[in-house]
Amino acid sequence: MDAAAPPTYRQRLFRKLFGIPFDLPGRYHRYFIASNFMFVFALVGHSAFIPIFWVLGAAHVFFYNLLCVILDAFCLFLNHRRQHALAFGLWVTEVAFHSSLCALAYGWDSGFQYYILSLTVFVFIAPWKQAINILSLCLLMGTYLALNIHFQAASPSHSLSPFLENSADIINIAVNFVVLGYMAYQYSRASEKAQQALEESEKTLKTTLAASPVGIAQVKDRKSQWTNETMISMIGYDSGEPVDPDILRFFPDxxxxxxxxxxxxxxxxxxxDLPDTHLVRKDGTHLPCHIKIRPLTPKDASQGAIVAVMDISELKAAEKEKQELQAKIQRSEKMEAIGTLAGGVAHDLNNILSGVMSYPELLLMDLPQDSSLRTPLETIKKSGEKAAAIVKDLLTLARRGVPTRQVADLNAVVTEYLGSPEHAELARYHPGVRFASVLDPHLSTVTGAVAQLGKTVMNLVSNAAESISEGGTVTIETRNCILNSAHTGYELIEPGAYTVLSVSDTGQGMATKDMERIFEPFFTKKVMGRSGTGLGLAVVWGTAKDNGGYVDVISHPGKGARFDLYLPSSRQIAERDREDEAVEKFMGNGDHALVVDDVAEQRIVATGMLKKLGYRTDAVASGEEAVAWMANNRTDLLILDMIMEPGIDGLETYRQILKTHPKQRAVIASGYSETQRVVQALKLGAACYLKKPYTLLEMAKTVKKALR
Incomplete structure (x- = not known):
């Protein structure tokens, strides 16, 4: 990468005449230098004699030298056009013919015959095949011999007989040609071997460079003198395609x-060393690369430099993927930490809300219809239900809830929501938003909590509507999807068969920095207090994870957003929900129930409800007390809280009671529980579980089911 001064005309002429082209085959190297030198020497000599013979008035010699000048120039031209064999053949013929004519014209002693003898050496570097070289040598020797015999006959010697004199001349000439030919042949063979070794070495080097994964080029005067195949491919050219030698075309800095x-x-x-830079490819795209430059001779720009280019695009992609993976891990860890905090808060709130929700319901059952206290109590009850819904969202976020799983039809969930009062209220609040649905009639079912799925649909649609409150379209779509390989979107989605719920909008979309935080609790770009609790998308994330699914988000500023919920497909038939029923249908028949809970308010609420439903009750404050009570008593049903600190929990309590009462029926009451502990209790024989906070109807139905 240098900017040396351009070469002078004299330098260009010298390189043109005596500089070996880089792509010239090795067998022509010695010939190229020698022949060009001889052609130039002959051209200059013949040109110098033209004015002399013109002045002397020797017309025939003048025209002959003029012809020789034309032939010399033509030989140079043929050499330049790579017609080496033809050029050297013409020149040898010219010299032999010229020497013969001059010897005949000026006599044998004029010295022209030695030109023919000198050609013996040059014949062995001619660009011909060996057989042609030997034939040419024989022709030259024959010409020399004929001239010699001719002049011997013209000037006979009387010291020897004609036969002996001719024989001596022939032997002398033959020895001269043989010795010179042998010396030239041996030199030629030795040079050929050295040249073959050099060519093999060059071939090995070129093959190595061509096979190298590193792009390599020789750069001089800001022009590439040579590039390997890898470099040509790197800058976007096909093999054999002419490459622009200007390095500023590919490295414009x-x-x-x-x-x-x-x-x-x-x-x-x-x-x-340029460790982190880029080249501009033929199509204008950038190639991240690492460039190393070594000048052939430091401080000498005329020698140029060797440039090595290493493609680091895969390394860059791996680094980017690593950073994205680290960001996803950090985001997942953050969500887990927030979820743990939310779960702890939800546990305490559930215990408080049990009283807020249950006592108004018990009091309303005892009040006359025209009582002035009914309205305040109903208000308290509705407020408690709203608070319980938020707690349920927190538990979904924390993934610590105990959802009721069943086979569900996602189309039915969507249809039910679109016909719900909640959706009607949303549509009324956003009159400029149009809601459309595209539901696959052959949609596979999923296994999950229907209530969670309904809440997820509501949250996604509400989020989309609020993002285009000025007007637009929200589209709800369901489809089947089979991933044969992992899909990298907002998160990595494993291969498998999925039922996909998509909710898209025509709003303004989201910036990349906002997308990284959209599933964090209470993160919102909307006005808090007007757009829900701030848990909507966090609940969507929690629901996906609770049901073994994934969430993908596609959004670009100004182009709207789309949320895709991937849930594992099921081949089972969806279960149908029963219509809500009255409490009176689930009244008890005087059976006994033992309430086990470490919170006094929970024991009071539970026993109060059970008595209202017609059951006899007792209550204890820990698992240890329950085991002791059961040692001397019996009950028809245990209602066990799962977490009772600092003693044994509901699972361990049930396990110990089963040792003395193997067929003991039980209900697990849980608002905050490790799901695995609940599953283990159900496997031991517990009939079902009851989610806190619970209503009177939920208590009645659960107890009735457990006692069947």
């Missing part, structure tokens, strides 16, 4: 080029 030039040719640094 002129400031960096000047810096490299200064480091290499002014300071004399032997190696320059």
């Amino acid at each position: 002129i400031a960096k080029v000047d810096h490299v030039r200064q480091m290499a040719y002014r300071i004399g640094q032997s190696s320059i």
